Amino acid sequence: MAVSTIYSTQSLNSTHFLTSSSSSSTSKHVFFYRRNQSQTNRRFNTTIITCAQQQTIVIGLAADSGCGKSTFMRRLTSVFGGAAEPPRGGNPDSNTLISDTTTVICLDDYHSLDRTGRKEKGVTALDPRANDFDLMYEQVKALKSGVAVEKPIYNHVTGLLDAPELIQPPKILVIEGLHPMFDERVRSLLDFSIYLDISNEVKFAWKIQRDMAERGHSLESIKASIEARKPDFDAFIDPQKQYADAVIEVLPTQLIPDDNEGKVLRVRLIMKEGVKYFSPVYLFDEGSTISWIPCGRKLTCSYPGIKFNYEPDSYFDNEVSILEMDGQFDRLDELIYVESHLSNLSSKFYGEVTQQMLKHADFPGSNNGTGLFQTIVGLKIRDLYEQLIANKATAPAETAKA
Numbered sequence: 001m002a003v004s005t006i007y008s009t010q011s012l013n014s015t016h017f018l019t020s021s022s023s024s025s026t027s028k029h030v031f032f033y034r035r036n037q038s039q040t041n042r043r044f045n046t047t048i049i050t051c052a053q054q055q056t057i058v059i060g061l062a063a064d065s066g067c068g069k070s071t072f073m074r075r076l077t078s079v080f081g082g083a084a085e086p087p088r089g090g091n092p093d094s095n096t097l098i099s100d101t102t103t104v105i106c107l108d109d110y111h112s113l114d115r116t117g118r119k120e121k122g123v124t125a126l127d128p129r130a131n132d133f134d135l136m137y138e139q140v141k142a143l144k145s146g147v148a149v150e151k152p153i154y155n156h157v158t159g160l161l162d163a164p165e166l167i168q169p170p171k172i173l174v175i176e177g178l179h180p181m182f183d184e185r186v187r188s189l190l191d192f193s194i195y196l197d198i199s200n201e202v203k204f205a206w207k208i209q210r211d212m213a214e215r216g217h218s219l220e221s222i223k224a225s226i227e228a229r230k231p232d233f234d235a236f237i238d239p240q241k242q243y244a245d246a247v248i249e250v251l252p253t254q255l256i257p258d259d260n261e262g263k264v265l266r267v268r269l270i271m272k273e274g275v276k277y278f279s280p281v282y283l284f285d286e287g288s289t290i291s292w293i294p295c296g297r298k299l300t301c302s303y304p305g306i307k308f309n310y311e312p313d314s315y316f317d318n319e320v321s322i323l324e325m326d327g328q329f330d331r332l333d334e335l336i337y338v339e340s341h342l343s344n345l346s347s348k349f350y351g352e353v354t355q356q357m358l359k360h361a362d363f364p365g366s367n368n369g370t371g372l373f374q375t376i377v378g379l380k381i382r383d384l385y386e387q388l389i390a391n392k393a394t395a396p397a398e399t400a401k402a
């Protein structure tokens, strides 16, 4: 019986990692230890699983808080079918969502400082010093290689770090949050990455809508919270967009002069060229520059109308294709007209994009480019997953990104 044991001590945040495996039983045991702020050792996990053929692909979704990550996740899991739910019988404040195919983990769970700890040290949750990237890396790496982990939970209700929860390796692991592309090691594990780039004006409008209307915060406190986060957002979150394979940029409309309501949006889907298993969507003619106003006989448009643009461009020195939609749909069922002019959608049947949009008509952004592009990226991720799996079946040693 061959038994191997690896023990390594990480340099940051006093994190210790130990794994041992037994080849005779195809089982792996993974132990994660973390020394918390009060210097007591907490052991994250003893897991035994059988994982001979598990193939997990890892998707990163980065955005600031309140920028639509959860909404995007609901659209994505819906593309794969089945509802996503928190782990059964677990912590009711878990941030994890599990469906048949996907497991979405929230990177807030890797906060190394709880709410009080951040306050004492004078750092925000966006600051890398408030996050445990060693543990994030070890656990994402373990899941990617088919090994279950016990992941900590950051409790947004209490602001404390709760007892860990068991996460089994899924087919598709989505890591969503503030920093999926910040740490080079974590970034190297991603098969595909997305950044939701919400302009300050729009972020403000959405925050007001949610935090004022739904959570009873005052306008002043919302403004103060956005201002307090801005320096760290600019330093640690925003730069991640340069690494993303797809960026969804959300800006105020250009169809209404000096609009400051933030209700009508101009949304740009920026798609990197040359990414393995990802071929950008295009309008009419691949690589051309196209401006299209679809309003007229086949698409009902009230003021201020709808305008599409498609063009090749560069973004952080990368060659990209950009598809842009400014304005909003009056009638979602007419979206089929727009869908029929888009190519490379990776849909399984004609009208799938429209069907998905109609299915979730009540989600925020369903009448504009945010919902449309999130749905398209969801189809692209499904396609990428299917290609990767097919490719791995024929060439087991190959990975999506060298």
Ligand SMILES: Nc1ncnc2c1ncn2[C@@H]1O[C@H](COP(=O)(O)OP(=O)(O)OP(=O)(O)O)[C@@H](O)[C@H]1O
Binding pocket: 063, 064, 065, 066, 067, 068, 069, 070, 071, 072, 206, 207, 209, 210, 364, 365, 366, 370, 371
């Ligand atoms: N596409 C959209 N159009 C309009 N409003 C939106 C859109 N997406 C999100 N919002 C607004 O932003 C709020 C936050 O959305 P969501 O919960 O998806 O974001 P989040 O990034 O997951 O937030 P958090 O990190 O704080 O949990 C929603 O309640 C809604 O008010």
Ligand SMILES: O=C(CO)[C@H](O)[C@H](O)COP(=O)(O)O
Binding pocket: 064, 065, 066, 108, 115, 125, 126, 155, 156, 157, 159, 178
């Ligand atoms: O930026 C955030 C990510 O969602 C949160 O502000 C961070 O996780 C801290 O959470 P809380 O405000 O609940 O203590």
